[in-house]
Amino acid sequence: MPPENAKRPTIYDVAREAGVATSTVSRALSNPDRVNARTREHIVAVAERLGYSTNPLARALPSGRTQTLALFVSDITNPHFFGIIRGAEQQARAAGCTLIVGDTEESPDLESRNIERLGRSVDGFVIAASRMTDKAIKQLAAQHRLTLVSRQVGGVPNAIVDHVDGTRQIIEHLASLGHRSVVYLAGPRRSWLAGQRWRAVQPVARRFDMTAARLGPFPPAVHGGAAAADAALGSGATAAIAHNDLLAIGMLRRFAERGVRVPEDISVVGYDDIFGADFCSPPLTTLAGPFEEAGRVAVDLLLSMRDPVRNHPPRRDVVLPSHLATRSSTGQAPR
Amino acid sequence: MPPENAKRPTIYDVAREAGVATSTVSRALSNPDRVNARTREHIVAVAERLGYSTNPLARALPSGRTQTLALFVSDITNPHFFGIIRGAEQQARAAGCTLIVGDTEESPDLESRNIERLGRSVDGFVIAASRMTDKAIKQLAAQHRLTLVSRQVGGVPNAIVDHVDGTRQIIEHLASLGHRSVVYLAGPRRSWLAGQRWRAVQPVARRFDMTAARLGPFPPAVHGGAAAADAALGSGATAAIAHNDLLAIGMLRRFAERGVRVPEDISVVGYDDIFGADFCSPPLTTLAGPFEEAGRVAVDLLLSMRDPVRNHPPRRDVVLPSHLATRSSTGQAPR
DNA sequence: CAACTTTTGGCAACCGCTTGCCGCAACTGT
DNA sequence: ACAGTTGCGGCAAGCGGTTGCCAAAAGTTG
Numbered sequence: 125m126p127p128e129n130a131k132r133p134t135i136y137d138v139a140r141e142a143g144v145a146t147s148t149v150s151r152a153l154s155n156p157d158r159v160n161a162r163t164r165e166h167i168v169a170v171a172e173r174l175g176y177s178t179n180p181l182a183r184a185l186p187s188g189r190t191q192t193l194a195l196f197v198s199d200i201t202n203p204h205f206f207g208i209i210r211g212a213e214q215q216a217r218a219a220g221c222t223l224i225v226g227d228t229e230e231s232p233d234l235e236s237r238n239i240e241r242l243g244r245s246v247d248g249f250v251i252a253a254s255r256m257t258d259k260a261i262k263q264l265a266a267q268h269r270l271t272l273v274s275r276q277v278g279g280v281p282n283a284i285v286d287h288v289d290g291t292r293q294i295i296e297h298l299a300s301l302g303h304r305s306v307v308y309l310a311g312p313r314r315s316w317l318a319g320q321r322w323r324a325v326q327p328v329a330r331r332f333d334m335t336a337a338r339l340g341p342f343p344p345a346v347h348g349g350a351a352a353a354d355a356a357l358g359s360g361a362t363a364a365i366a367h368n369d370l371l372a373i374g375m376l377r378r379f380a381e382r383g384v385r386v387p388e389d390i391s392v393v394g395y396d397d398i399f400g401a402d403f404c405s406p407p408l409t410t411l412a413g414p415f416e417e418a419g420r421v422a423v424d425l426l427l428s429m430r431d432p433v434r435n436h437p438p439r440r441d442v443v444l445p446s447h448l449a450t451r452s453s454t455g456q457a458p459r
Numbered sequence: 460m461p462p463e464n465a466k467r468p469t470i471y472d473v474a475r476e477a478g479v480a481t482s483t484v485s486r487a488l489s490n491p492d493r494v495n496a497r498t499r500e501h502i503v504a505v506a507e508r509l510g511y512s513t514n515p516l517a518r519a520l521p522s523g524r525t526q527t528l529a530l531f532v533s534d535i536t537n538p539h540f541f542g543i544i545r546g547a548e549q550q551a552r553a554a555g556c557t558l559i560v561g562d563t564e565e566s567p568d569l570e571s572r573n574i575e576r577l578g579r580s581v582d583g584f585v586i587a588a589s590r591m592t593d594k595a596i597k598q599l600a601a602q603h604r605l606t607l608v609s610r611q612v613g614g615v616p617n618a619i620v621d622h623v624d625g626t627r628q629i630i631e632h633l634a635s636l637g638h639r640s641v642v643y644l645a646g647p648r649r650s651w652l653a654g655q656r657w658r659a660v661q662p663v664a665r666r667f668d669m670t671a672a673r674l675g676p677f678p679p680a681v682h683g684g685a686a687a688a689d690a691a692l693g694s695g696a697t698a699a700i701a702h703n704d705l706l707a708i709g710m711l712r713r714f715a716e717r718g719v720r721v722p723e724d725i726s727v728v729g730y731d732d733i734f735g736a737d738f739c740s741p742p743l744t745t746l747a748g749p750f751e752e753a754g755r756v757a758v759d760l761l762l763s764m765r766d767p768v769r770n771h772p773p774r775r776d777v778v779l780p781s782h783l784a785t786r787s788s789t790g791q792a793p794r
Numbered sequence: 795c796a797a798c799t800t801t802t803g804g805c806a807a808c809c810g811c812t813t814g815c816c817g818c819a820a821c822t823g824t
Numbered sequence: 825a826c827a828g829t830t831g832c833g834g835c836a837a838g839c840g841g842t843t844g845c846c847a848a849a850a851g852t853t854g
Contacts, residue, residue, distance in 0.1 A: 132579075134810055145834045150812060160832060180580045181520050182810035186839040190516065200548075201541045203734065209535060213562055222577065225560040227548055242557065244467075245515045377738060399538065400735040403708060469840055480804045485842060495802060517840035521809040 349374015
C-alpha cells in the first residue's frame with residue numbers, strides 16, 4: 125500500500141459536509157471571532173470527523189508566511205552549538221514555528237547560498253557564528269529578515285555573549301596566578317569572534333603588565349590542537365588562550381603526548397564551556413555563557429522583526445553575561 | 460527600510476518581459492527539453508536580468524512535493540547524533556533537498572505530534588532512535604513516508620549499526636580479559652536499542668560462561684551515570700556495559716568521585732564512540748559504527764520511496780558493521 | 795504538393811487556503 | 825413602524841506556479 129494514496133480532505137470537503145461556504149470554514153478555523161459560536165462548533169466537529177488538517181503550504185502561499193525559521197551554524201559537530209540550537213528551537217516552537225537547522229561547514233559561500241535558496245520558504249534567518257563579511261551580511265539583511273548570534277554587524281539585530289568582559293576575566297584570572305606572558309591561539313580568519321577576542325586581550329594584558337602574542341590561525345577543531353600546542357610551547361608563554369574549547373582540548377591532548385604538564389608547565393584556557401570541557405584531562409578552564417539563552421533571544425529578535433509591535437522599537441545588540449568556569453587546566457605560573 | 464518591501468518578480472513578469480506565455484516560461488525553467496533552445500535562452504536571460512527565482516511554495520502546492528525532508532533525533536544534545544545529522548544533511552543536499560532537524564527530547568508524543576504537524580509540508584521523515592511503540596510507528600508509516608535509524612520495525616525501511624554483533628565483540632573482549640560477571644546498565648524503557656542489546660548480551664555471556672545481570676533503566680545522559688555507577692558497584696560485577704557513552708562517562712565520573720579505579724576495580728564499556736569518549740579519563744572502550752553512513756542511507760531509502768525505480772525493490776533493514784574501539788576503561792578482571 | 799507527423803507555444807484549469815467586499819437578517823433606538 | 829447598525833456568511837479574486845489539451849507551425853514523406 126503506497127502511502128498517501130487516500131487524498132486528504134480539504135476545506136471544500138468540510139464546507140460541503142457542514143453545509144457552509146469554504147470561507148466560513150476558513151474563518152471558523154483561523155479567525156474564530158469572525159463566526160458565530162454555534163456554526164464554529166459545528167464546523168470544528170465536522171472537520172474533526174473528517175480528519176481534516178490545514179495544508180500549511182496552501183496557507184503560506186497567499187500570505188507569504190510559512191511559520192518556519194532557519195538557523196545556520198558554522199559547524200554542527202561543535203557541541204558549542206547545542207545550546208544555541210536547543211534554545212532557538214524551544215523559542216520557535218513556543219511561537220508555533222518550525223525551525224530548520226543547517227550546517228554551513230565554515231563556508232561563507234554555503235551560508236549565502238543557503239539563504240538565497242530558502243529565502244522564499246522561510247520567515248527569517250538566524251546565523252550563528254557567521255563567516256561572511258560584514259558587507260555580505262548587510263546586503264543579505266537588506267533582502268531578508270536576519271538576526272545573528274555571536275556576531276555584531278551594524279544595524280543587524282544580534283545576541284552575543286560578552287566575550288570582551290569574558291576575556292578580561294580570563295586575563296585577570298591568569299594574572300592572579302602569576303602569569304606574565306600569554307599567547308592567544310587564533311581561530312579562522314573569517315571568524316569575527318577571533319578578531320574581537322584578540323582585540324580584547326591586548327589592553328587588559330597591558331593593564332596587568334603581561335606580554336601578549338597571537339599565533340594562528342588554526343582550524344577551530346580538535347585536530348587543530350596539535351599545531352596550536354606546539355606553537356604555544358615555542359612561544360615561551362606560560363599561559364595559552366585557545367580560540368575555543370575544541371582547539372583547547374586538542375592542545376591538551378598534544379601536551380599529554382609530548383609530556384608537557386598542564387597546568388604545571390603551561391596553563392590552558394578555552395571559550396564556550398562545551399560538553400567535554402569538564403571531563404577532559406585536566407578539566408578545562410573556560411569561558412561559559414548562556415548560549416541557550418542567546419539562541420532564544422535571536423529567535424525572539426527575529427520574530428519581533430516579523431511582527432513589529434507599536435512603540436516597541438526592535439532591540440539590537442543584546443549582550444549576555446559570561447563567566448569563567450575555573451577548572452584544573454590553569455594554575456600557578458612556573459617561576 | 461523594511462525588508463521584502465519590493466515584491467519579487469514572478470513568472471508573469473518574466474513572461475510579459477520576454478513576450479511569451481507563462482507556461483512557456485515555466486517549461487523553459489523546469490522542463491528544458493520541452494521548449495526551443497532559442498526561446499529558452501531568451502527566457503533564461505530575461506529571468507536573470509529581472510532577478511527572478513521560483514517560489515518553492517507555489518511550486519510545491521500543486522505537486523505536493525516540497526523537496527524538504529525532516530529528521531528527528533531523540534536528543535539533540537547527544538553528540539552521538541552528530542554523525543547521523545551530518546550524513547543525512549549531506550545526502551539530502553546532494554539530492555537537492557532541504558533537511559529539517561528536530562529534537563524530540565526523548566518524548567514519543569513529541570515525535571508523533573511533530574510528524575502530524577509537518578506531514579503536509581515535507582516529503583518524508585527520518586526518525587533516529589525513535590521512542591515510539593512499534594504500533595505507533597507502523598501506523599504513522601502507513602500515512603507518511605518514513606524511514607528509521609537505529610530501529611527496526613517490520614516493513615519500515617531502516618538503517619542500523621550492527622549492535623548485536625557489536626555486543627558480541629564487547630562480551631568477547633571482556634571474556635578475554637578474564638571477566639566472569641557483567642552487568643548491563645539499561646537505557647530508557649522505550650528505547651528499542653536498550654532491549655536489543657540486553658537480548659544480545661545474554662546468549663553470548665552464556666556461551667562464555669559469564670553471569671549477566673541487567674539494571675536500570677537509567678536516563679541516557681551524563682547525569683544518569685551516578686546512579687548507574689552505584690548500582691553497578693552494588694551488583695558485584697567486574698565489568699559494566701552502559702547503554703551509551705553519555706551514561707558511561709557519567710559512570711566514570713562517579714567512580715572517580717568514589718575512589719573506584721577504572722579499569723583496575725571495574726571495567727566500563729559504552730556504545731556509540733561519541734565526541735569525548737577518547738579523552739575522558741580513562742578513555743572509554745566503546746562500540747563504534749559508521750553513523751554518518753547510517754544517516755546517509757536512511758535519507759537514501761527515503762528518497763527511493765519517494766521516487767520508486769522500476770525493478771528496484773526498496774531495500775529495507777540495512778545493517779552497517781560495527782567495531783570495538785578499545786581504550787583504557789577496560790582491563791584485566793580483578794582476581 | 796498534399797497528407798501526415800512532430801515541435802513548439804498558448805489557454806485555462808487546477809493546487810488549497812485567505813480575505814476584501816457585499817448583502818441579508820436580526821437587532822437597536824426613537 | 826422605520827431607518828440605521830451590527831453580526832454573520834457567501835462570492836470570488838487572488839497567491840505563483842504546473843500541466844493536460846489543443847492548435848499553429850514546421851518538418852517529413854511518397
